[in-house]
Amino acid sequence: MRKIYALIFFCFTTSLAFAQHLISGTIKDNNGQPIPFTSVYLKNTTTGTSANVDGKYEMKLKRGQQTISFRAVGYKQQDHIVNLDRDITLNITLASESYTLDNVNIRANAEDPAYEIIRKTIAQRKTHLEEVKAFSCDVYIKGVQRLKGAPKKFFGRDIQKTLELDTNRKGIIYLSESQSKFSFRRPNDVHEEMISSKVAGRNNAFSFNKASDLIINFYDNYLLENTLSSRGFISPIADNALFYYKYKLLGESTENGQLIHKIEVSPRRVNDPVFRGIIYIMDESWRIYNTDLYLTKQAGINFIDTLNINQQFTKVKDVYMPTGINFQFTGNVLGFKIAGYYLGVYSNYNVNPNFPKNLFTGEILKVTEMVNKKDSLYWVENRPIPLTADEKINYIKKDSVAKLKESKHYLDSLEKDNNKFSIGKLILRGYSQNDRYDKHSLSFDPVWRAIFYNTVEGLAIKYGVTYRQEYENRRFYSIRPEVRYGFANQKLTGSITGNYFYDPLKRASYGGSFGNGIFDLNNLGSMTPLGNTINSLLYEKNFPKYYYKDFVSLYTTRELATGLQANLSADYSHNKALANNSTFKFFDAKDREFTSNNPFVPEAEVPLFPDYSSLSVTASLTYTIGQKYITRPDGKFYTESKYPKITLLYKKGLNNVLGSDVDYDFVKAEIFEDRIGLGLWGHTSFLVGVGKFLNNAKMYYPDFKHFSGNISTIFPPNLRKFQYLDFYQFSTKEQYFEAHLEHNFAGFFMNKIPLLRKLKLEELVGGGYLSSPEKRNYKEFYFGIQRLVLRASYGFAYDGAKKINQGFRISYGF
Incomplete structure (x- = not known):
């Protein structure tokens, strides 16, 4: 029994020793106004808190005598000794700090101390x-x-x-x-x-x-x-x-x-x-x-x-x-x-x-x-x-x-209003049918973006619908059927694409697509459908060139280690060259005619390549040096790294497998870094890439290594993009070296010009270099100004020492 009493007494005294009491109050100045965010700490410790925006504070402390310091910038620190044997209220009035110059001698014309x-x-x-x-x-x-x-x-x-x-x-x-x-x-x-x-x-x-x-x-x-x-x-x-x-x-x-x-x-x-x-x-x-x-x-x-x-x-x-x-x-x-x-x-x-x-x-x-x-x-x-x-x-x-918003009744009533159909919505923004309770949606493309023109298909429409089903922690799958029809070539094509993002922590997904379609000869793209439509109908310039393919594609991607992402894909296609089927335009330029769909023979519709089949496998690794990330139950979120990103890629064209007519081996290495901070001098970005076909025994133009070119005045920006390079002329089946460098001075010079500094313009300079058997020592340089997502520049392009192009470029980053 004595042991029980002793245990009870021990527990009681221990609970008293560790009991906490609340001290709270309001901190004001001499005028009775609250002092927001005042620091409230146990003296000579870092145990404490802060007052809120209304000057109110509260802190739980162990019972007994405590010394509490109240400190705010611009006010004289106060220390209060309190004996905490219960919850207490302690209101504080802080006096403004008086900073004097009594001990400082300041002479006329002398430097301030x-x-x-x-x-x-x-x-x-x-x-x-x-x-x-x-x-x-x-x-x-x-x-x-x-x-x-x-x-x-x-x-x-x-x-x-x-x-x-x-x-x-x-x-x-x-x-x-x-x-x-x-x-x-x-x-x-x-x-x-x-x-x-x-x-x-x-x-x-x-x-x-x-x-x-x-x-x-x-x-x-x-x-x-x-x-x-x-x-x-x-x-x-x-x-x-x-x-x-x-x-x-x-x-x-x-x-x-x-x-x-x-x-x-x-x-x-x-x-x-x-x-x-x-x-x-x-x-x-x-x-x-x-x-x-x-x-x-x-x-x-x-x-x-x-x-x-x-x-x-x-x-x-x-x-x-x-x-x-x-x-x-x-x-x-x-x-x-x-x-x-x-x-x-x-x-x-x-x-x-x-x-x-x-x-x-x-x-x-x-x-x-x-x-x-x-x-x-x-x-x-x-x-x-x-x-x-x-x-x-x-x-x-x-x-x-x-x-309330999580209830099915509320979400159903909300979606009933949001899911109302209108022709205007479908044309301008697209139409979506959402079910937030069951976490799935059906989205229809905007009609205005689906209609375009090119000389291969004439007036054409490309329209798709996307179904998406979401699960807990950001897992989801999506399915997108898409159809395309050209009124001049009277060709209907279609495809289905699926994707399943199954492991957010490993950034893992797999997917694929199959069907047929019309594609740009440059797999990095040339012009947007809208840009090409405007150039074709108004200026009689048909820059993009197309080909047809039936295809099946499969891929998977997964993070192998922090900052190391692996990708594996297999692509099978049957490819056909195409010819122009339309010469319609709004204005007939007397000194200009549409070119053929063969970029190397612009005057005649000569097929660029024969019909052929291709089976290829691509494996790549991308490693970001010093990659930092945030881990949450719903995924792994990378932050911007201060160090470069390195990509290694190998692509194999398989011969005599499933009737494949290609035989090649391609390797590539790239290093890329965005926004290297240079203090007041702004920031620099660069990309360097080198590649080689180790074997090119049997290849056709769509299998070549292509480059991101541009011959438009207005284009979306991309560090990889050459601003004056033809889309198709310099693709290679041998080896290449390319480099891009851009520096943004972040207003270092403009900020010194009174009439311009309010515009917050940022100066930039940049350039690109390409060398391959098809285009040796191509160089371009440009300079310009930027404000947020818009930029204007002027540049020059050289083939060796010979200037081959110059002009303005306007880009946007919407």
Whole structure:
């Protein structure tokens, strides 16, 4: 019995020792206004939280005496000793920080003392950047996006109903929270495991929050490259910062025994890619203590108008780590006025972690099956930042509506309205018959895109319907029948294509197609049907050339290892050369006639090749160096790699198998890299490829290695595409070498021209090179300007040393 009493007493005293109590309250300034996002931490620790946007905070702590620090940028830190033997309310009033210049002598015409402080900080920049070799911590991220105003309708849709806004078309359009365990090892190893995730109105969704996205390190020279701008932004303490920034010492104060310098930073030139605002530097160690910096349109940001970055650092052993990071933004896009923030609270740092051996792989974020299954009680107990009144309403309203939307009755009523047929919809946008409850759809192509003209078929129509059935975790299969008919050649063709995406984690699928059809002689394509229709009917130019084939194709693809994708395919076809059957045009150009369908004999309809059969097998491996990815229950999601992508391919034409008439062996190697960041100088992309037919005993033109050419003024951009190369003349059955290089200066020069900088134009230069037995030493160079998805350029093409072409090119990336 005594043992039982002793056990009861032990359990009771242990529960008292580990009991937690809630401390909560509101943090305001001397004028009674709430101070948003104030840091609330146990003194001299990284255990803490943040106030919400209304200044309200709450934190659970062990019973007993505790010292709590309240800290906000621009306010004097306050420490409060509390004795937690019950839940308590502690409201705080923070006084504005008074930064004085009492100890600073500023002489007339002398350099501001801030410059010497910044020089010392720059001298220590690399040391502070690299002093923490590794760390782990807990991260809570909250993201809120609001509409402050919107048009009544957008593309015919009622915005208030679509986005579930109030009558003034205002409200929260995105609200999410997540908790993660974050690990980092220098130089760039990252691993994050999401513990919980919640998204308002999306009960089965995963938050887009990622701790590594919020970490912004002002000890780096350049920040936010290829995100809000094509080039990066210069840190106020970058090695070359003195060339771009002006500094002003606003004052000094003492916090936690440390002398803190408050320094205003501003651009030397209004439109330089730099920050504005305040940076707080610690004396003697020359570390960053706080940042309150922002970017504006003048700095060259896209999509938003302003971005404010607020950071607070806390001492962890002998270093300082960020404990609060807040990104606040505003913008106006197509009449939609947006505002919001992403807040990261970093706690429980370990700056000397002992990581498991295989923690750091290509996986930067792991999201498990149960992450989004936490109930409301869990969040009440574990949410470190209290919700505001409208956030509570948003969760309740959107989660209730989400459950309603999952019901068959609701989805049936919704689809009844959405699935209404109209001729206008079918012609312009296509028509879809959706069943969201059973997760399948039937989509009919837009009619206007199905009608075209070419000289082989005359007026033609190519029309398809796609059926898609979805399953859990993004698995799906699709089936697409397609028919094509030419009124001039009176030829009806058709095919069926199927695809099954069966393993999202391995990016695995298989599929195939069979039927017959009319295809471009260049398997990389030449002109779009619409582009060729316009050129043929208006200008009497029929650039694309076609052939007919009956075919069966099978393929499979699967990831073998991180960043390594394998593809295997087999193709059987019976091929026939075609001739023109129509000479119709709207305008008869007196100095021009349609050419034949043989690109090598434009004056006569001579068959390019005899009828023949072909069976080929293709195997390829594509490896992305340093590939990073996110793992979720619904798939594996690659992020952009900083390193090149390498492709190896082997293709075999099989002779005397199933009547095949071809015999060849082709190998190819390519290396490709997109958007190599070069700081203020923009970014570079390149592609280099080499290939050879090891055996070309029996081949016909469709089996040749073709190149992506262009002879149109307007075309869709592609780094692989030569801008002045003929579509067909230089295809080879021997060997080749090709290279493409393009550099985007991201406004480096245009930004310095007052009348042009507001247009945010980006300068670009580029070129291509091709060498093969058919075309030795072909070169082209171009230069131009770009704005988002539109670009205009002017270039020159050379055959050896001889200039063979020049002209304007306009491209679009819709």
